[in-house]
Amino acid sequence: MKSILKTKVFIVLMLYSLAFSANAQAPYWLKNYESAYQQNPAEAAKQWYKEAKFGMFVHLNLASLCEKGKDDYTEFKRGKASDRLLVHLGIDRKKYDSSSNVDELLYSQYNLTNFDPESICQMAKKAHMSYIAFTTHHLGGCYNFKTSLSDFNSLNAPCSRDLVAEMAKACKKYNIALFLYVPPSISLTTQDHYQHNRTYLTELLTQYGNVAGIWFDGIGGYYKNPANYKQLDKLHALVKELQPHALISFKEGALGDEDFLSPEHFMLPFEYSWNDDGIQKRYDIRVNRWKQHNKGRWENCMKHKLREVNTVMQKCKGRDNYGGDGGWINDETATHLTGNEVYEWLTYARHTGSNLLMNIGPRSDGSIHPDDLKALTKVGEIIDTKGWPKVKHQIEKYEANWESLRRHEIPKWAEDAKFGIYAHWGVYSQTGAWNHTKANWGNYYITGYHGYYSPNQNNEQRQLFEEHVGKIQNGYGYKDLAKKFKAEAFDPIYWADLIEKSGAKYAGMCAVHHDGYCMWDSEVTDFCAGKLGPKRDVNGELLAVLKKRGIKTIASFHHGRTVKHFDGIVKKLKSTPGYEQVDLLNPDFYNYYWYLGGKERFTAKRKALTMEYIDKYSPDVLWFDGGGGKYDTEEIIAHFFNNGIKNNKEVCIHNKGNFGKNFGLYSYENGAHRPSYVDWPWEDDTPSSTGWCDWQWDKNIQYKKSRDVIVRLCDLVSRNGGLLLSMNPRPDGSLDKEQEELLLGIGKWLKQNGEAIYGTRPWKIYGEGHLEDLFFTQTNPIDGKKSRPIQPNTTLFNWEDVRFTTKDNVLYATTLGIAPDKHVIIKSLNQQEQISSENKITSIELIGYGKIKYRRDANGLYITLPDELPNKVALVFKINVKGKLISRKNTGSNSVIPAQT
Secondary structure (H helix, E strand, O other): HHHHHHHHHHHHHHHHHHOOOOOOOHHHHHHHHHHHHEEEEEEHHHHHHHOOOEEEOOOOOHHHOOOEEEHHHHHOOOOOOHHHHHHHHOOOOOHHHHOOOOOHHOOOOOOOOOOOOOHHHHHHHOOOOOOOEOOOEOOOOOOOOOOOOOEEEOOOOOOOOOOHHHHHHHHHOOEEEEEEEEEEHOOOOOOOOOHHHHHHHHHHHOOOOOOEEEEEEHHHHHHHHHHHOOOOOHHOOOOOHHHHOOOOOOOOOHHHHHHHHEEOOOOOOOOOOOOHHHHHHHHHHHHHHHHHHHHHHHHHHOOOOOEEEEEEEEEOOOOOOOOOOOOOOEEOOOEEEHHHHHHHHHHHHHOOOOOEEEEEEEOOOOOOOHHHHHHHHHHHHHHHOOOOOOOOOOOOOOOOHHHHOOOOOOOHHOOOHHHHEEOOOOOHHHHOOOOOOOOOOOOOOOOOOOHHHHOOOOOHHHHHHHHHHOOOHHOOOOHHHOOOOOOOOOOOHHHHHHHHHHOOHHHHHHHEOOOEEEEOOOOOOEEEOOOOOOOHHHHHHHHHHHHOOOOOOEEEOOOHHHHHHHHHHHHHHHHHOOOOOOOHOOHOOOOOOOOOOEEEEHHHHHHHHHHHHHHHHHHOOOEEEEOOOOOOHHHHHHHHHHHHOOOOOOOOEEEOOOOOOOOEEEEOOOOOOOOOOOOOOOOEEEOOOOOOOOOOOOOOOOOOHHHHHHHHHHHHHHHOOOOOEEEOOOOOOOOHHHHHHHHHHHHHHHHHHHOOOOEEOOOOOOOEEOOOOOEEOEEEEOOOOEEEEOOHHHOOOOOOOOOEEOOOOOOOOOOOOOOOOOOOEEEEHOOOOOOOOOOOOEEEEEEEEEEEEEEEOOOEEEEEOOOOOOOOOEEEEEEEEEEOOOOOOOOOOOOOOOOOO
């Protein structure tokens, strides 16, 4: 039976992946977001949600039949139902006392003769609500929809109705988005729960058309025992796979990847003064409890999320030392909020920057309480008169000053990603095919314009430029080289395929290099790929594909150095007779050369270009080469952070030494000037080529081998870092075979061993073997000059080099080579080394193989290797321990920040 269910789920997944392919129409409630939807369905849905403001929660289940809500149901379930309740339910006392399953007695009364989804939607429209959350399964165990998982569902009950189908149909008719509530058990992924819950979610998301999202319940269970939810991320991924626009909520947030938060009753930690003393008392209790137990959760998970306040129409005592059921299930003895009171809840929700989700508990016949009808009609009238309450607390807003900007924190995803890819590709790539006699050294090709415009006619760069493009004294210049850049073989899907297979978690390209040529379609300058050369938005095409695949996006900006480069060139040309016709000296070409005309013009244009890019593509990462503290950079960064808030995404700045200490994710070029261990999130930035500064392609290029990049990555991650690898595309946008082999080799290893890399944190020691003095230099074959120091020298690494990482209280040990005699000795894990609080290893697995034999004594940990090894590059041992592992925390104590190389 399980195999049949798995097969059905697989077939459904395949059909839905086709249904939600590119260019699919936006769901009905996202029609006003069609353009954004085509770019990224999830982001379009978040934009809609942020503006939705107000929704209704419909709690309908077997407990709804009881007279006094959940309190009555609890007594009924325990076999202690009063005569009053049994009379209300119409259940015979003898039948009740002899029943082995009292829920079946309720099920037999599940008639719902007055449940009318259309009237519910009409009421929601009167109240100006934009969405409805509806229970699919809850107290009593009855499924409110057609399911293969149980016959105990609403279609077989006396009502004989698919309640979810009816609600979905009514919501579509009235243009109201539908969220589907799932109970706490649907978040569990232990034992048989996981496959059951995959089937459950698959049925909901494939039987009823487009839905706005899944509303997971059970936050208390998650925080009490996270081990029961280890595969929750896979359930989240399933939701996104079936309906990419579908939003996910899990109350106060579990994994951190939820789209919005929905805590019960109050959104803390904001201060608020209520008109009602009873609510104020409840609120004060919650605030105090929050300060004691939950403040960290806000800072780590909730602060930057979309959110809603989730409360009830019934006046109830709630759960804050008062008792009561919280008011979710109808209680015939309860009083209800008035329209003015609902508006105060709406005011409070908006005060906290949240939507309001107001629960109505249908009565035993499925009808809506008349007091709720009256109040919601009234609140709609109040909104018409007063307007929507103002938002008091934005999720965050950054100002263009460092006091404000330094409040920004590096997102967890950025620390977890570890491996990214971008590309140095542009106009300059063409010159790699020219017959240079000088070595490509220190950006020699990328900044070749220094030579192109040299007054020295014997300069090799100038001679080659005039051979391939034209004479500068006749008005030919860099703009004309740009016209020849056609990118005719560029295929963003092909690039994205390789990037995805490489295992990179974020990717993109140089948006603009030192030459000032923009790789997108800009309205600020004609000196861009959209208008000059390819006449394609090559950057936008790539980012759109990456976003659809769930890969975070990065854009690097190198134009902070452009004005300095070209000011020097212009100064030389102006001082040399006979160069009056050079295009750089002609203001008529300033529509291309946006960086000329003085520092004020450069600053304004640079800011306009960068902000245009941010608004147009909303990247996850910005990487600046130069420009810190100059050219209105603070305004650009504030705009970037605020754009992330606007789009409900956590964004990251990479800091190449531009922005001072303990800000952004540090970026070291080839490890230059980097300490052995940096207690701040960081990455090394390196090209795919073997040359230390061969960022662009040239015809003599030599590529790194995947083994060298893999062991380098393992070394960096153990030291709290990561790796940003630059691709070297050919001028036409194609990639050399050796470039492909490099990326595929890395990806093959990461697919097997990525759990020891992604999301890990350092152990108390980062390794053994070659740990220090890993710098080396390269030599310019023309003049014998040395490069900047590079690290690490991967030729030193072998099987005796071990690197450690930790995750989920598991210690990973990776050997940076293969032992020759089927035995591995890890000296650092000897019995005297306190490996965990109880200093005990319970088992060891070789990733890609399984459990292996080991022994541990005073000299080290001895591991016996199997005859068949899972890979021939680097072996990862998953060491399970008893007790708590020690891991390092980032304190930012290093005094050395990346040098502005």
